[in-house]
Amino acid sequence: MINYLANPNRFLNFIKPIEFSIGVFSFLFIFIGLYLSLFNSPEDYQQGDTVRIMYIHVPFAWFASFLYLSISIASIFFLIWRHPFADIIARSAAPLGLIFSILTILTGSLWGKPMWGTWWVWDARLTSMLILCIFYFAYIGISNAFPRKIDGSKPAAILAIVGMVNLPIIKFSVDWWNTLHQPASIIRFDGPSINQEMLLPLVIMLLGFLFMSIFIILINIKTNLIYKKYQSEILKLGWLDV
Amino acid sequence: MKPKSQRLIILFFFLTLLGLSTFLVLKSLEDNIVYFYSPTDINKKILSNEIDLSKRIRIGGLVKENSILKEGKKISFKIHDGIDEILVIYNGILPDLFREEQGIVALGKIENKKFSAIEILAKHDENYMPKEVSDMLKKNGKWKGKLK
Numbered sequence: 001m002i003n004y005l006a007n008p009n010r011f012l013n014f015i016k017p018i019e020f021s022i023g024v025f026s027f028l029f030i031f032i033g034l035y036l037s038l039f040n041s042p043e044d045y046q047q048g049d050t051v052r053i054m055y056i057h058v059p060f061a062w063f064a065s066f067l068y069l070s071i072s073i074a075s076i077f078f079l080i081w082r083h084p085f086a087d088i089i090a091r092s093a094a095p096l097g098l099i100f101s102i103l104t105i106l107t108g109s110l111w112g113k114p115m116w117g118t119w120w121v122w123d124a125r126l127t128s129m130l131i132l133c134i135f136y137f138a139y140i141g142i143s144n145a146f147p148r149k150i151d152g153s154k155p156a157a158i159l160a161i162v163g164m165v166n167l168p169i170i171k172f173s174v175d176w177w178n179t180l181h182q183p184a185s186i187i188r189f190d191g192p193s194i195n196q197e198m199l200l201p202l203v204i205m206l207l208g209f210l211f212m213s214i215f216i217i218l219i220n221i222k223t224n225l226i227y228k229k230y231q232s233e234i235l236k237l238g239w240l241d242v
Numbered sequence: 243m244k245p246k247s248q249r250l251i252i253l254f255f256f257l258t259l260l261g262l263s264t265f266l267v268l269k270s271l272e273d274n275i276v277y278f279y280s281p282t283d284i285n286k287k288i289l290s291n292e293i294d295l296s297k298r299i300r301i302g303g304l305v306k307e308n309s310i311l312k313e314g315k316k317i318s319f320k321i322h323d324g325i326d327e328i329l330v331i332y333n334g335i336l337p338d339l340f341r342e343e344q345g346i347v348a349l350g351k352i353e354n355k356k357f358s359a360i361e362i363l364a365k366h367d368e369n370y371m372p373k374e375v376s377d378m379l380k381k382n383g384k385w386k387g388k389l390k
Contacts (some may be wrong), residue, residue, distance in 0.1 A: 043372065045375070051370060080249045116364055117363045117364055124277065178278050178280070180347055194366050194371075
């Protein structure tokens, strides 16, 4: 299956019929999720209405990390099996991940001021998230640093794999060290510590973010494939001095 | 050996070394990464003279019940971690979440075994529930949280 879809043309044919419905799903889930989280979910016993920031903060944070994991796995495939399509996938996911990591920090900051009493602290969770954001910047920078884009793929892939060590640090920072940030509420040994009425909108938002990420990355993949074709044509004509 | 499996082995070694070195770095920097000390930590450090009293530090714990004393804008209270406690003196605005048995983090210096704080931040825990549920749990005596 993976081998079959690794061919760009077959991949484009495969996604054509489902692409639109993925977009519709992402819109529906996020629409319903936002409605539930803003208007139809209870206030928290401690945080009151401020808890509603969670419904966007958590999806941003999860997908910022998850997209980075995808990029580094794709980079491993690229480095070892030299598959050009893995590189395209990694490049296509990076801008979205960067935006998610920035928005994680911004929404967290807006949440931190009313609850903690500060916009920012240098605790382990917040700092490791900032480092993830910097890794995204570095990945995008390096992968586009050469006139022939493909020359940046290998160094960028190595960087992506180096950054992978940051992912468990982000996840477990709240358990390993004293932090101002709260410990995990959802993925923990004794099950979620979020009331069901509040968990439901969050899960719907997470599904919406999943579809949205796939939808946007598919668009990016198509753009990058077209750009690659265009660059190879230009190279054939000798218009680019490299 | 095929170049493919060679690359795989190199990558595997690279990742192991990277993981190991990260672990060692984090381990040795533990004291700097920890955002705050608990009252137990801090009292141990004072006893063993491990701490520079002229430096600002952060301590964190739960606000002890019936220990809050207000005198105008001046406020004093004890924070504890279940084992040890320390007296905190503060002169400023408290965060909304400040109350008995709430987790807080204070920045300041130790003076005469008291902690004189210049900034107080509130910590909220990982439990999320509507007010009715928390009220019901408290009524039924099934409340597991530290907050009253």
